[in-house]
Amino acid sequence: METDILKPKRKFSLVRALREDSAFQGIALISPTAIYMLILIILPMILVAVLSFMTRGTYGNVVYKFNFQNYVRLIDPIYLRILLYSLGVGLATMVFTILIGYPLAYFIARSPVRKRSLYLFLILLPFWTNFIIRIYAWIMILRTQGLLNTVLLNLGLIKVPLDILYTPAAVLIGMVYEFLPFMVLPLYTSLEKIENAQLEAAADLGARPLRAFLRVTLPLSVPGMIAGSILVFIPAMGMFVVPDLMGGAKTVLVGNVIRNQFLTSRDWPFGAAASMVLMILTLAFTLYYTRKAGFGEELLV
Amino acid sequence: MDEFAVEMRDVVKIFPTPEGGEVAAVNHVTLQIKHGEFFSMLGPSGCGKTTSLRMMAGFEWPTEGEIYIDGTAMGRTPPYLRTVNTVFQSYALFQHMSVFQNVAFGLEMEHVPKKEIEHRVRDALEMVKLSGMGRRKPKQLSGGQQQRIALARALVKRPAVLLLDEPLGALDLKLRKEMQLELKALQKEVGITFVYVTHDQEEALTMSDRIAVMSQGKVLQIGTPVEIYERPNCRFVADFIGETNFLKGRVKKTDEDLLTVELLDFPREIKGVGQGNLAVGQEVSISIRPEKVRLEDDINDDTAPYKDSDNLLRGRVLTTAYVGSDTRIIIDIGHNISLIVWEQNHISTLDPQAYYTAEDKVVIHLPFENTLVLPEG
Numbered sequence: 001m002e003t004d005i006l007k008p009k010r011k012f013s014l015v016r017a018l019r020e021d022s023a024f025q026g027i028a029l030i031s032p033t034a035i036y037m038l039i040l041i042i043l044p045m046i047l048v049a050v051l052s053f054m055t056r057g058t059y060g061n062v063v064y065k066f067n068f069q070n071y072v073r074l075i076d077p078i079y080l081r082i083l084l085y086s087l088g089v090g091l092a093t094m095v096f097t098i099l100i101g102y103p104l105a106y107f108i109a110r111s112p113v114r115k116r117s118l119y120l121f122l123i124l125l126p127f128w129t130n131f132i133i134r135i136y137a138w139i140m141i142l143r144t145q146g147l148l149n150t151v152l153l154n155l156g157l158i159k160v161p162l163d164i165l166y167t168p169a170a171v172l173i174g175m176v177y178e179f180l181p182f183m184v185l186p187l188y189t190s191l192e193k194i195e196n197a198q199l200e201a202a203a204d205l206g207a208r209p210l211r212a213f214l215r216v217t218l219p220l221s222v223p224g225m226i227a228g229s230i231l232v233f234i235p236a237m238g239m240f241v242v243p244d245l246m247g248g249a250k251t252v253l254v255g256n257v258i259r260n261q262f263l264t265s266r267d268w269p270f271g272a273a274a275s276m277v278l279m280i281l282t283l284a285f286t287l288y289y290t291r292k293a294g295f296g297e298e299l300l301v
Numbered sequence: 302m303d304e305f306a307v308e309m310r311d312v313v314k315i316f317p318t319p320e321g322g323e324v325a326a327v328n329h330v331t332l333q334i335k336h337g338e339f340f341s342m343l344g345p346s347g348c349g350k351t352t353s354l355r356m357m358a359g360f361e362w363p364t365e366g367e368i369y370i371d372g373t374a375m376g377r378t379p380p381y382l383r384t385v386n387t388v389f390q391s392y393a394l395f396q397h398m399s400v401f402q403n404v405a406f407g408l409e410m411e412h413v414p415k416k417e418i419e420h421r422v423r424d425a426l427e428m429v430k431l432s433g434m435g436r437r438k439p440k441q442l443s444g445g446q447q448q449r450i451a452l453a454r455a456l457v458k459r460p461a462v463l464l465l466d467e468p469l470g471a472l473d474l475k476l477r478k479e480m481q482l483e484l485k486a487l488q489k490e491v492g493i494t495f496v497y498v499t500h501d502q503e504e505a506l507t508m509s510d511r512i513a514v515m516s517q518g519k520v521l522q523i524g525t526p527v528e529i530y531e532r533p534n535c536r537f538v539a540d541f542i543g544e545t546n547f548l549k550g551r552v553k554k555t556d557e558d559l560l561t562v563e564l565l566d567f568p569r570e571i572k573g574v575g576q577g578n579l580a581v582g583q584e585v586s587i588s589i590r591p592e593k594v595r596l597e598d599d600i601n602d603d604t605a606p607y608k609d610s611d612n613l614l615r616g617r618v619l620t621t622a623y624v625g626s627d628t629r630i631i632i633d634i635g636h637n638i639s640l641i642v643w644e645q646n647h648i649s650t651l652d653p654q655a656y657y658t659a660e661d662k663v664v665i666h667l668p669f670e671n672t673l674v675l676p677e678g
């Protein structure tokens with residue numbers, strides 16, 4: 001207390017603040033990120049929020065007149081159905097990435113250290129090609145005269161080619177493929193952290209392998225599963241390229257609705273309103289999910 | 302019940318090394334551990350203690366030989382079917398479970414009724430003096446407390462044998478000493494066979510009924526703490542347990558009660574108690590512990606050598622260190638050899654004359670019965 005009073009008021013010096021003031025150091029360190037986020041994320045989001053309360057002009061221009069009309073229009077069984085359907089696709093994508101990703105992540109985490117980086121590299125390898133090209137590759141595989149049907153026909157396993165492409169199943173295949181790494185990586189991180197001694201302790205105390213897995217490995221990998229679920233679910237909800245290309249015109253997700261408002265119908269205010277609703281819903285879901293199951297630090301990986 | 306709780310018969314464990322070679326972590330080890338015994342495995346880092354213990358627990362399988370637990374050959378029996386439990390050096394507590402759940406885990410695996418589990422877990426926590434901590438997570442406990450939980454978790458299963466791999470290694474010295482006594486008392490109380498791995502010789506001497514001293518995958522000697530300290534069977538054991546002085550020599554005569562050894566560094570003959578089969582001409586080490594040497598002032602400053610049979614040497618004090626109970630003295634006996642001697646301060650006095658100081662001339666007496674003649678190794 002006394003020293004505070006006795007201390008002469010010093011003039012603010014940038015150099016000194018950088019050297020001595022830990023709060024200022026913190027601000028200085030994150031400022032590049034903060035500026036980036038401000039310009040590229042926060043500002044556009046404010047724009048979208050403002051836009052969602054405007055009206056579309058006759059020629060697709062924006063009329064700056066405040067109203068709730070766009071949100072009222074969203075309360076429509078059609079949109080509700082699309083929303084529920086998207087939710088379903090998002091959740092299905094999440095579940096399938098867990099079902100496929102868990103054994104994969106487990107395998108990588110349990111393989112010799114030297115091989116792990118190779119496997120992780122292989123997981124990420126497809127990402128070196130363009131997203132659209134990867135989707136087209138899937139189209140080549142799944143279409144009526146595609147790779148899959150040719151192989152199955154020649155093996156005599158089927159008589160008539162399967163119609164997979166342009167069905168919800170095709171969308172799901174594309175989505176799961178696309179988002180699998182986002183599930184595998186956080187799962188791997190939490191599985192890899194489980195010490196072997198923990199499993200040995202379980203075995204030592206009388207747990208057979210399956211029980212040891214259920215009682216030790218599985219609970220300890222929950223944080224990774226949560227992080228992966230969030231990383232998969234949020235972008236899956238907004239995805240429109242996969243349903244567009246692989247689902248044909250039949251499969252419409254929220255992402256497609258929003259895209260169409262901005263690009264085809266040129267109704268920006270309505271698209272903005274739909275975006276806001278989607279964002280708020282996913283945010284609510286995420287908060288609920290993490291609150292309920294504890295937040296995985298794996299999200300940061 | 303078989304005669305032995307644990308038996309290793311000619312066990313070999315070979316690991317492939319990352320470089321492509323092989324290492325024999327355990328090399329033809331045979332030992333027997335009796336029921337209710339506190340048995341320690343002692344040796345320097347990398348001598349194969351952990352590997353031996355892990356083979357008893359079932360985490361590793363012997364490359365050759367067989368391990369018997371209570372007379373039953375273990376072969377490739379998995380850990381969850383063995384009647385032994387382990388206290389891990391890292392404790393390996395389940396971080397996602399409470400203390401209670403940790404201790405209950407092993408009983409749940411045995412499908413013990415819920416009521417009984419609660420009862421036994423409470424007893425186990427009481428035994429390690431941690432009742433009331435059941436709700437906590439392991440992270441919320443100190444290192445010493447975590448150690449006790451690991452102990453309780455293993456003991457609650459009432460194993461035939463408890464395996465402990467340096468369980469006190471992570472604790473500070475004071476806590477370690479406390480825990481040593483507690484652990485020993487606990488072992489007496491529950492009567493379970495303890496196999497205790499440590500590289501701390503003092504710890505092994507304090508706690509054990511018997512000790513196996515290991516080096517490079519082999520057991521060099523098995524015996525009570527007194528046997529190991531007073532009658533080591535080779536140079537390595539004498540060196541590893543406690544402090545000692547070595548003089549190199551060659552066996553000259555073996556026909557009497559005492560062996561006669563000719564020193565290599567200077568022409569003297571020393572007599573001592575031989576350990577094992579020593580042949581004339583064999584190179585040996587004479588070992589004498591610092592507290593078992595007797596010193597006298599060299600008053601007559603006689604340069605004539607003592608008779609060989611007297612086991613006497615002349616020397617000059619280099620340095621002394623007063624440590625309370627005794628004074629530690631380093632004596633130069635010429636030929637670039639120095640000996641460490643601990644003189645007990647059995648008289649209470651402030652008189653500086655009562656203590657040896659640097660440059661004092663002394664006569665060093667190596668009593669026959671305290672002088673050991675050991676094979677190298």
Ligand SMILES: Nc1ncnc2c1ncn2[C@@H]1O[C@H](COP(=O)(O)OP(=O)(O)OP(=O)(O)O)[C@@H](O)[C@H]1O
Nearest residue numbers: 316317318326345346347348349350351352353500
């Ligand atoms: N899984 C393994 N693979 C390869 N080599 C191993 C393995 N485990 C142990 N070794 C080797 O076997 C030898 C004995 O190891 P061990 O862990 O039994 O030693 P230790 O006596 O317990 O040593 P410390 O006191 O350091 O714990 C060492 O040379 C070690 O490098």
Ligand SMILES: [Mg+2]
Nearest residue numbers: 350351352466
């Ligand atoms: Mg070890």
